[in-house]
Amino acid sequence: MSGVLRHRLVWPVLALVLLLLLNQGFRSDFLVVRLQDGHLYGSLIDILRNGAPTLLIALGMTLVIASRGIDLSVGAVAAIAGAVSCTYIYNSDNPGSFSTAASAVALAVAAGLVLGAWNGLLVSVIGIQPIIATLVLMTAGRGLAQLVTDGQIISVSNEPFHAIGSGFFLTLPISILIAAGAFAGAALLTRRTALGTLIESVGINPVASRLSGLSARRILWIVYIFSGFCAAAAGLMISSNVTAADANNAGLFIEMDAILAVVIGGTSLAGGRYSLVGTLVGALIIQTLTTTVYTLGIPPEVTLVFKALVVILVCLLQSPKARTLLRQRRRRVPVLPETKAAV
Amino acid sequence: MGTTSPVVEMHGITVAFPGVKALDGVDFRLFPGEVHALMGENGAGKSTLIKALTGVYRTDGGSITVAGRPRQFATPSAAQEAGISTVYQEVNLCPNLTVEENILLGREPRRFGHIRWKEVRKTARAVLAQLQLGHIDPGSVLSTHSIAIQQLVAIARAVQVDAKVLVLDEPTSSLDADEVQQLFGVVRALRDRGVAVLFVSHFLEQVYELSDRMTVLRNGALLGEYLTADLPRMDLIKKMIGKDLEVLEELDRGDTRTAGSAQDAEPVLQAENLGRKGSVENITVSIGPGQILGLAGLLGSGRTETARLLFGADHADQGTLRIRGTERSLRSPRAAIDQGIGFSSENRKEEGLVADLSVRDNMVLALQARKGWLRKVPRQVQDQLADKFIEALDIRPANKDALIRDLSGGNQQKVLLARWLITDPALLILDEPTRGIDIGAKTQIQMHISALADQGMSIVFISAELEEVLRLSDRIAVLKDRRMVADLPNQGVSMEDVMTIIAGTGE
Numbered sequence: 001m002s003g004v005l006r007h008r009l010v011w012p013v014l015a016l017v018l019l020l021l022l023n024q025g026f027r028s029d030f031l032v033v034r035l036q037d038g039h040l041y042g043s044l045i046d047i048l049r050n051g052a053p054t055l056l057i058a059l060g061m062t063l064v065i066a067s068r069g070i071d072l073s074v075g076a077v078a079a080i081a082g083a084v085s086c087t088y089i090y091n092s093d094n095p096g097s098f099s100t101a102a103s104a105v106a107l108a109v110a111a112g113l114v115l116g117a118w119n120g121l122l123v124s125v126i127g128i129q130p131i132i133a134t135l136v137l138m139t140a141g142r143g144l145a146q147l148v149t150d151g152q153i154i155s156v157s158n159e160p161f162h163a164i165g166s167g168f169f170l171t172l173p174i175s176i177l178i179a180a181g182a183f184a185g186a187a188l189l190t191r192r193t194a195l196g197t198l199i200e201s202v203g204i205n206p207v208a209s210r211l212s213g214l215s216a217r218r219i220l221w222i223v224y225i226f227s228g229f230c231a232a233a234a235g236l237m238i239s240s241n242v243t244a245a246d247a248n249n250a251g252l253f254i255e256m257d258a259i260l261a262v263v264i265g266g267t268s269l270a271g272g273r274y275s276l277v278g279t280l281v282g283a284l285i286i287q288t289l290t291t292t293v294y295t296l297g298i299p300p301e302v303t304l305v306f307k308a309l310v311v312i313l314v315c316l317l318q319s320p321k322a323r324t325l326l327r328q329r330r331r332r333v334p335v336l337p338e339t340k341a342a343v
Numbered sequence: 344m345g346t347t348s349p350v351v352e353m354h355g356i357t358v359a360f361p362g363v364k365a366l367d368g369v370d371f372r373l374f375p376g377e378v379h380a381l382m383g384e385n386g387a388g389k390s391t392l393i394k395a396l397t398g399v400y401r402t403d404g405g406s407i408t409v410a411g412r413p414r415q416f417a418t419p420s421a422a423q424e425a426g427i428s429t430v431y432q433e434v435n436l437c438p439n440l441t442v443e444e445n446i447l448l449g450r451e452p453r454r455f456g457h458i459r460w461k462e463v464r465k466t467a468r469a470v471l472a473q474l475q476l477g478h479i480d481p482g483s484v485l486s487t488h489s490i491a492i493q494q495l496v497a498i499a500r501a502v503q504v505d506a507k508v509l510v511l512d513e514p515t516s517s518l519d520a521d522e523v524q525q526l527f528g529v530v531r532a533l534r535d536r537g538v539a540v541l542f543v544s545h546f547l548e549q550v551y552e553l554s555d556r557m558t559v560l561r562n563g564a565l566l567g568e569y570l571t572a573d574l575p576r577m578d579l580i581k582k583m584i585g586k587d588l589e590v591l592e593e594l595d596r597g598d599t600r601t602a603g604s605a606q607d608a609e610p611v612l613q614a615e616n617l618g619r620k621g622s623v624e625n626i627t628v629s630i631g632p633g634q635i636l637g638l639a640g641l642l643g644s645g646r647t648e649t650a651r652l653l654f655g656a657d658h659a660d661q662g663t664l665r666i667r668g669t670e671r672s673l674r675s676p677r678a679a680i681d682q683g684i685g686f687s688s689e690n691r692k693e694e695g696l697v698a699d700l701s702v703r704d705n706m707v708l709a710l711q712a713r714k715g716w717l718r719k720v721p722r723q724v725q726d727q728l729a730d731k732f733i734e735a736l737d738i739r740p741a742n743k744d745a746l747i748r749d750l751s752g753g754n755q756q757k758v759l760l761a762r763w764l765i766t767d768p769a770l771l772i773l774d775e776p777t778r779g780i781d782i783g784a785k786t787q788i789q790m791h792i793s794a795l796a797d798q799g800m801s802i803v804f805i806s807a808e809l810e811e812v813l814r815l816s817d818r819i820a821v822l823k824d825r826r827m828v829a830d831l832p833n834q835g836v837s838m839e840d841v842m843t844i845i846a847g848t849g850e
Contacts, residue, residue, distance in 0.1 A: 193719050205697045205698065208697055210675075212712050215712075219716070272699050
């Protein structure tokens with residue numbers, strides 16, 4: 001089991017290591033992590049911190065994809081979460097206090113849960129295809145966020161709220177700790193309970209799962225609500241980092257990065273077996289790519305092409321077909337001299 | 344036949360899957376102008392050998408020679424180009440296209456990129472006529488024909504490419520006796536034209552009727568190649584099954600069950616005029632504890648639909664259903680499971696297996712579903728259950744971590760049976776639990792069913808094989824044209840009696 005898993009993750013991990021080494025080659029202090037004023041600093045820490053929102057969303061996305069679904073609305077949900085929290089703080093009587101920040105966070109998380117439940121309703125009860133069902137919220141959600149903010153960019157000044165995205169705890173950025181907590185939470189939630197196996201079962205064969213007495217409906221609700229929760233947490237991080245809510249641009253295209261992270265991590269879009277560790281590696285690859293682009297000084301107009309090339313490479317290396325081809329190559333090499341000798 | 348050289352020669356073929364060695368150094372020869380039967384239990388490696396030959400699987404060792412040339416086909420189409428055509432158990436054609444389109448799909452005669460339809464019609468007619476199928480209109484839509492005709496069209500498609508080798512994998516499993524004869528006529532005609540036919544079937548009678556030679560496999564190894572005329576049936580069965588002679592005796596014992604063992608007890612399940620619009624009607628049955636109710640009827644008579652109603656997989660909109668005396672309306676399989684009912688579908692692949700999960704995960708699925716996702720069955724308990732049922736049902740390979748899709752059909756069926764036995768149901772509905780399974784596994788499953796009933800479990804047993812229904816059941820409900828037409832205790836009932844019921848009244 002662990003052997004298979006390791007095998008599945010060989011290429012993504014290799015790609016990540018290569019990317020990091022490439023950066024190290026260009027900037028000799030790249031892999032250095034310094035302790036300064038009780039805080040850890042360095043490119044590696046930056047990658048982890050900047051990648052935290054994508055990782056959070058990708059975690060939720062992993063479970064959704066494992067259930068044969070997809071959640072396109074995560075970016076919009078993140079924007080709504082940011083809008084709700086910032087607008088609440090902005091309008092409160094005591095905009096700087098801890099209790100205001102706590103209420104704002106609670107509101108944003110509640111919004112995420114409700115929106116996730118909405119997606120779950122459309123997919124599991126009404127039976128709309130996931131890609132269409134979540135497309136509804138993907139487009140409508142940004143409108144909702146604009147309604148909340150009245151079309152303005154809402155800037156707030158609240159220290160506890162600001163700490164979510166840019167504070168430190170025990171030398172580490174708080175956002176990293178939140179992402180790590182979410183990762184551990186997702187792993188415990190799916191593997192300590194039977195949820196993981198049941199999600200895979202529904203994703204692999206929904207008909208057989210139903211006939212075995214599985215309530216696919218409940219499973220789907222759970223994964224979409226979890227995805228909504230992750231998106232809200234990511235939205236909080238994003239808006240806290242810039243201490244403002246931008247309904248139009250917060251979490252824009254983050255659903256694509258999240259889906260990519262899942263796919264790079266080896267979870268098939270066809271549903272079924274998933275790997276949270278794979279998703280973690282996938283999210284790190286994507287963030288490292290962005291960092292690499294800056295390190296190498298790649299001009300902005302070719303940035304996307306560069307990213308695309310790396311992503312294509314990793315995905316190709318993961319496809320079963322490419323792997324069999326590679327294996328044949330390896331097998332054929334020692335055979336060749338023999339056949340020559342025979343001739 | 345010794346004078347001609349074989350058209351296919353496979354030597355030392357080895358195919359391995361993770362945790363399973365499906366074939367281990369198997370030799371196989373196929374001569375032109377013969378029907379060669381590949382025999383063996385489920386899991387013996389028949390399908391694997393065929394797939395190794397036709398390029399579906401890659402071999403891990405050994406050589407394949409076709410028409411004197413060493414070959415290794417990377418894809419089924421490469422094998423087809425080399426003259427090896429395969430017709431599988433399930434018809435792999437497009438039901439929404441016409442017969443001629445299906446026969447020539449992908450190789451239509453063209454001019455300037457446009458299909459020459461007149462030429463298509465002419466070629467299709469010629470191919471059909473060659474196979475004595477001239478009565479089939481090449482312009483008719485495939486789905487309007489019976490499965491048998493569709494099977495024959497699949498063969499027509501296979502031989503249209505001028506096949507030197509025709510592989511027939513269980514071609515008769517959904518055909519009736521007349522249709523089988525029609526198919527055999529076609530196969531014989533092809534053989535006489537020099538085509539080498541590789542034939543796989545679980546029906547011994549058919550194998551003896553049709554084949555000239557046979558190769559017997561067991562557990563992925565070659566047992567030998569024999570002329571059919573030289574190998575008596577009993578010897579063949581012994582070779583296929585190996586040690587289990589007592590299993591054969593069990594087979595011959597016939598009527599092992601007596602009717603109405605517990606008629607006074609309160610019925611576990613009672614259906615009265617149960618039905619569903621567009622599905623089945625008029626289902627009135629009563630099943631007591633420890634009773635086996637057999638559902639008999641032809642293909643399409645409504646056996647599966649009845650099972651689905653009793654399990655709540657489809658919701659009944661007519662009649663009443665009582666479980667232990669209380670009226671219930673089963674709205675979902677889950678509701679039925681909560682009432683202690685289990686259902687193993689006839690469609691193993693689509694409705695039973697969760698292919699990418701392990702044997703253990705598949706086994707505990709129904710139990711886990713009943714407990715809910717929060718109360719995980721502890722890993723230790725899962726392992727104990729899996730080990731217990733792997734041993735009790737003789738599941739091979741005895742590896743609970745193997746993916747279920749790598750198991751043979753018979754062993755997959757046993758895992759699915761275990762899935763329900765683990766939930767300890769009061770009533771188990773088994774729809775075709777022995778279909779596509781060899782004699783050994785079949786007998787094992789029959790004995791398990793009988794033993795379960797003796798322990799007090801009620802069972803609804805569905806099978807296309809009347810003989811099997813008669814042997815196992817306490818009562819027999821006969822279905823015809825999606826209605827229940829008779830319900831009789833199994834006392835001195837013969838196959839003729841049931842067939843008379845099916846054939847009689849109303850027609």
